[in-house]
Amino acid sequence: MSKARKQAAPPAPQPKADLIIEKAQGESDELAMAKAASSPIIQAAMTARQLHGVGGLRLDHETVSIGDHAKALKERTDQVQAGDLGYAETVLAAQAQTLDALFNLMAQRAVHNVGHSLEATERYARMAMKAQSQCRATLETLAEVKHPRVAVFANQANVTSGPQQVNNGTAPHAHGSTAPQANRANELLEHQHGEWMDARAPGQAGRGYQAVEAVGEEHRAKD
Incomplete structure (x- = not known):
């Protein structure tokens, strides 16, 4: 009578490393861990792992680690950076x-x-x-x-035909007046208090020349 051989139980799966951090030459362990913790890919991997645990697609956290999520995200970001x-x-x-x-x-x-x-x-x-x-x-x-x-960048081109007049450095007239400055000065001399100057009208003597009076009618020039 043969004895039944007792089958050995399969070895238990070894726990998979959650995340493998690679550090540069001469870099301390603390700096490497700080860079990994602040990496956008690692942060996204941690978030994706949490979402996959509560969503419709449930992943086994014992077999799918944060490192696996980070590797998948890294491959996609590399494709985008390459232009794909x-x-x-x-x-x-x-x-x-x-x-x-x-x-x-x-x-x-x-x-x-x-x-x-x-x-x-x-x-x-x-x-x-x-x-x-x-x-x-x-x-x-x-x-x-x-x-x-x-994006289209076009230089502005001024294409005109016929004579042109360019006024550079001309100051605008005050109060919207278009009259030249000389004519404007003549208008100020001729128009005061609503009356036009009359060369034939007698004027009043100034304070410095009290003896000077208006010319009488008999000494006026004949029209």
């Missing part, structure tokens, strides 16, 4: 479709509440319009990524 925007286009296209589905869902709920609840109809319609606006903005961003606009 395939991932960005995929994200934008998928989000646009999701927003469009959300728009239709909110629009249908708004229609179902017509005639029953004006408040619910208005609320769902507002949410539908927000989803539609975000979907449009996402598609515009996708189009900008696929076909970026080209």
Whole structure:
């Protein structure tokens, strides 16, 4: 009678290193850890790991570490830095479709509440319009990524025909007057207190020449 051999239990999986930090030559452990802790890729990996634990896709944290998330994120960021925007286009296209589905869902709920609840109809319609606006903005961003606009810089050219007059350094006349300065001075001499100067009218003697009087009529020149 043969004895049944007792099968050995498979070895337990060794715990996977959560994160491997590489440091530069001559760099201290503390500085390397500080750089890793503040790295945007590591921060995003930690957030993604938490989200994948509560979302529809549940990952086993014992087999998928933060280092794995960081490696996946690093590969995608390297592609973007190299000029490959395939991932960005995929994200934008998928989000646009999701927003469009959300728009239709909110629009249908708004229609179902017509005639029953004006408040619910208005609320769902507002949410539908927000989803539609975000979907449009996402598609515009996708189009900008696929076909970026080209900036055009053109020098200004002044093309004219016929005679021209260029006035440089001419000061503007005060109070909107277009009369030359000489004519303006003559107007001030001729017009005072609403009366025009009359060369034939007698004037009053000044204080310094009290003896000087107006010429009499008999000494005036004949017209």
